[in-house]
Amino acid sequence: MTSSTRRGPYICGIDAAMDVVSGKWKSLILWELNNYGTRRFGELRRGLPGVSEKMLIQHLREMEEDGLIHREVYREVPPRVEYSLTEDGKSLNEALRPLGEWGTKRSARLAAGSELIDQAFITPPRPR
Amino acid sequence: MTSSTRRGPYICGIDAAMDVVSGKWKSLILWELNNYGTRRFGELRRGLPGVSEKMLIQHLREMEEDGLIHREVYREVPPRVEYSLTEDGKSLNEALRPLGEWGTKRSARLAAGSELIDQAFITPPRPR
């Protein structure tokens, strides 16, 4: 099972946080739920272009197990399931904000840098 | 090569930051260099119990390529190489601080919770 190989003893806080947030789509799920408050399974799938149903449900289950999101089932036909952030999920999102800002600045710097690389060969081979 | 499969087009800032920080030991390397300012290869290896030399050098190379750390070689025998954080590396460390705090709180909560689990069966099987 996927969920049993996690939650090991952690070396530091980042380690513990990473265990919960690492996974190709998890931070995006967090972001999506934070933006919309509540999202159905199909809405999440359409909101994350490229995600497979298998990975989406797997990540949602792990995040539910980790106490980040809440899953509400409405017994209708066709079925309706709504996902939302728990308080832990919301605070994790807040904790991720500075990292996101750092990444955004870095992306901007990279974009500006790659234009320069087109003009001149900037990084010479470095002696070892 | 490992480093060429990264730096894709990013969906958001977190995505970009994760690309640079994901790797089993990277946040710990960041932490270690932040604490000591400058560390030799062997010091890092001894400071990260369990890391293999292969993974350590691989992560260090990637982080250097990503502009997070600086590598200074002293041509002596036996060789001496010193690693330190760049400005980008330092700011990334700052950006990771809230995430680390979140993880620390979560670890504490988990530790408190697992004691309870010993006393009673808390999470009943949930209907799907």
Add this chain to the structure above:
DNA sequence: GCCCATCCTTACCAGAAGGTAAGTATTGAA
């Protein structure tokens, strides 16, 4: 009787990440 929509579930597979263990290069000291 069949199709529809929705939310999964399963089996199988490819590639990435990481571990193990041994080897390399250099030069001074014993």
Add this chain to the structure above:
DNA sequence: TTCAATACTTACCTTCTGGTAAGGATGGGC
């Protein structure tokens, strides 16, 4: 001549992660 110290390097292997594609359950509408 052999060893020690340091910083890698390489080959090989196992494990983990994520993707593809197909199928299942449910009940209402046609």
